[in-house]
Amino acid sequence: MASPRAFGGHDADRPQDSGERRLYNPYHDVQIPYRTLYDLPTSPEFLFQEESLAQRRSWGENLTYYTGISYLAGAAAGASVGLRRAVLSAEPGDTMKIRVNRVLNSCGQDGRRISNRVGIVSLMYAGLESGMVAARDTDDWVNSVVAGLGTGALFKAANGPRSAAVAGAIGGLLVGAAVAGKQVMKRYVPI
CATH class of the missing domain: 1.10.287 (Helix Hairpins)
Incomplete structure (x- = not known):
């Protein structure tokens, strides 16, 4: 019988000796790269190289x-x-x-x-x-807060400048709280 090292493969693919019994491995002599078929990558795959450079949608x-x-x-x-x-x-x-x-x-x-x-x-x-x-x-928290501020002001712009300013402040505060909450969750909650 040929040496198992001659055909390559991983140590997990070879039969293990446990005392007097030898464990049966049906894939021992098969030359199929089954590990590459079932051990799929966890990172996303991109069609174009430019898509992989961007870290956001x-x-x-x-x-x-x-x-x-x-x-x-x-x-x-x-x-x-x-x-x-x-x-x-x-x-x-x-x-x-x-x-x-x-x-x-x-x-x-x-x-x-x-x-x-x-x-x-x-x-x-x-x-x-x-x-x-x-x-x-650049993509940071400033973009989100300014977008929240602008959204609130734009949504209530028809009601007058005072209403737009109040709605803009509320929108900026809500988005700021959401961004801060997200950072706290990332830091203190293990997922």
Whole structure:
């Protein structure tokens, strides 16, 4: 029989002697690189080299991600608000059909209203943040806070300059708190 070292392979592929018994390894004499087939890389693979240099999502991916997640979250929140409103407005003499109709109408109306507002806010935020990254050519917390400030001010700009300034300050503070919370979570919560 040939030496196992002549065919290469790993030590884990060779049969081990344990006392008087020898463990059976069905892949001992097979020359298939099965380890390379099943030990897949954990890092992402990129089609183009330029994509691997960037450490963040592109502006289109950010726009899609933020808007989609926010719209869905707004729809869920709006549906729950509509459900609460429909349950509270139920009358004792209503049939089940009328109650279900009231719940569906209220959930749909409030869900649509809130999800559209939250989706628009996140669309503005993603656009401003991507614009800041492109303008400053760096990706740090300043871009996020300025985008939050600009989003709040832009969203309430039609209500006057005072309302826009207050909304901008609130937006900047909320995003700043979120960025700080994310850094604290990264540092103190092992994931």
